Amino acid sequence: MQSTLRTQVLKAVAIVAMASAAVSCRTQAPASSTGTSTSTTSASERLTNERLTEQSLIPMPVSVTATNNLFELTSNTDIYVQDGSPELRNIGQYLANLLNPSTGLGIGVQTTQRAPKQGNIYLALRNDAALGDEGYELTITRDGVQLVANKPAGVFRGIQTLRQSLPARVEMTSQQAGPWQIPTGTIRDYPTYEYRGAMLDVARHFFGVEDVKRYIDLIAAYKMNALHLHLADDQGWRIEIKSWPRLTTHGGSTQVGGGxxxxxxxxxxxDLVRYAQERYITIIPEIDMPGHTNAALASYPELNCDNKARELYTGIEVGFSTLCTEKEITYKFIDDVVRELAAMTPGPFLHMGGDESHVTPMKDYIPFINRVQDIVEKHGKRMIGWDEVTNAKLKPSTVAQFWAKADYAKSAAQQGAKVIMSPATKAYLDMQYDSTTKLGLHWAAYIELDSAYIWDPATMVPGVTKAHILGVEAPIWTETLTNMEQLEYMAFPRLPGIAEVAWSPSTVRDWNTYKVRLGKHGARLKAMGINYYPSKLVQWSEQ
Structure with a gap:
């Protein structure tokens, strides 16, 4: 979605016991283990807290209680999972696959009916209503690691915290020197928002399966749970629809710049859906309409009011295309597309766009959106649309995605619809960092790291409160991005910050402390092979 204005490791962790009493560091209510405020803690306690902070957890957990010791992974360490859950077994194997390449420890996965002997990692399910569907409790002692949650998704989210508690070199794909130590303590954590997404535009420039899987892995590392794929636009149609084959053979044959x-x-x-599901990420396909449809209009002349096929388009202008909203063949086309997409998409949502349809008269646009909502609902899905869809009468199940106009977001809330917060001035990852950035555009704003982080979804739009918000999404549009290296440079390190906005309570979010965590997190970004923007606002550490 673009505006009409734009035409463009860490060293091995070694926590030394500094005092006989454990130090408690709670992110929601900072206090020492004796109950005094952090401003009166001793010098030794402050030093210990600083070393624990070097774990640079992103997103920041709800609560961290640190104790003064270490657990070490060894060649005797295995991962034990609670018996009776194939999902837990798969998550255990996911963790082993993360740990083994860098540690060389040959960590195995075993099932058990009880907590294992010391020296191991234990994954289990436990009834703890406060944790919800994606929360977890991670307990690390000298003798072992225990990760428990209500649901497997919570265990998976907790693994992302566990991996960040290890030295950054654990992220590398070749064997590294040990030791592999984790500071001890307890983390209780759960998300602020149900929906925490990233959007990838594969229509302007096409990104292949392996690139998308790479992006899935990257967003999973920061506890995101949705990948919105922008699959069709003026420049290309990227998903096979068997009942309308020319959409891809012709409409998908080019991209921005003519490549x-x-x-x-x-x-x-x-395959992408399955891959995402294994990482507890829901794929949401988007077919934008009635505008942003030139690839379809070039593929099938009958979708045009004059029955003449349009030329393929490789520029970056917007707002010039529209389906013929008066013809029944248009709705047969939409029904077929939605039917085939719904059959392949187990998640609850289909995104139907609705933005920047400037040549569709409002008298035609409103009944079109109403009818598309009916089609999506008929096929058992909930519709998401960009904020312009609030011009229509929204169904209670429809979700409006705020990107540009606050009044539209407010209208959605007033209609009883949920809102996804994706303000272009904060969350659009393709916006340039500053005037020297060579990639991206800046029609919405220049977005430095502080700007991308310092905002609260629940207070951004008057009349749209936390109760109205389904969640937060960070879109990245690809008019100027042709490969993963460029994509990563624009997404990182803003994406982890937006992930924290979506996950962490506002009470634990602070730019001054976040930028320190992020700077120390630089070593992990490097170990993960991420090409990131080294903002001068942050003091980066790559060791």
Whole structure:
């Protein structure tokens, strides 16, 4: 979605016991273990807290209680998972696959009916209503690691915290020197917002399956749970629709700049869905309409009011295309597309766009959106639309995605619809960092790291409170981005900050402390092979 204005490790952790009493560091209510405020803690306690802070957890957990010791992974360490849950077994294997390449410890996965003997990692499910569906409790002692949650998704989120508690070199794909130590303590954590997403535009420039999987892994590392794929736009149609095959063979043949395009077969798309599901991420496909549809209009002349196929388009202008909203063939087309997408998409949402349809008269746009909502609902899905869809009468199940106009977000809330917060001035990852940035655009804003982090979804739009908000999403549009290296440079390190906005309570979020965590997190970004923007606002450590 773009505005009409734009035409463009860490060293091994070694925590030394500094006092006989454990130090408690709670992120929601800072206090020492004796109950005194952090401003009166001793010098030794402050030093210990600083070393624990070097774990640089992003997103910041709800509560961290630190104790003064270490657990060490050794060649005798295994991962034990509670018996009776194949999902937990798969998560255990995911963790082993993360740990083994860098540690070389050959950590195995075993099932058990009780907590294992010391020296191991234990993953289990436990009834703890306060944790919700994605919360977890991570307990690290000298003798072992225990990660428990209500649901497997919570265990998976906790693993992302566990990996960040290890030296950054654990992220590397070749064997590294030990020791592999984790500071001891307890973390209780759960998300602020139910929906925490990233959007990837594969229509302007096409990104293949392996690139998308890479992005899935990167957003999973920061506890995001949705990947919104922008699959069709003026420049290309990227998903095979068997009942309308020219959408991809013709409409998907090019991209911005005129290069070779591409598309996902239905089997490739299903593979991406499975890959995301294994990381507890829901894929949300988007077919933008009635505007942003030139690729479809070039593929099938009958979708145009004059029955003349349009030329393929490789520029970056917006707002010039529209489906013919008066023709029944248009709704047959939409029904077929939605039917095939719904059958391949187990998640609850289909995104139907609705933005920047400047050549569609409002008298035609409103009944079109109403009818599309009916089609999506008929196929058992909930519709998401960009904020312009609030011009129509929204169904209670419809979600409006705020990107530009606060009045539209407010209208959605007044209609009883949920809102996804994606303000272009804060959350659009393709916006340039400053005037020297060579990639991206700046029609919405220049967005430095502090700007991307310092905002509260629940107070950004008057009349849209936390109760109205489904969650937060960070879109990245690809008019100027042609490969993963460029994509990563624009997404990182803003994406981890927006992930924290979506996950962490506002009471634990502070730019001055976050930028310190992020700076120390630089070593992990480097170990993960991420090409990130080294903002001068942050003091970076890459060791």
């Amino acid at each position: 070779k395009g591409g598309f996902y077969t239905q089997e490739q798309y299903k």
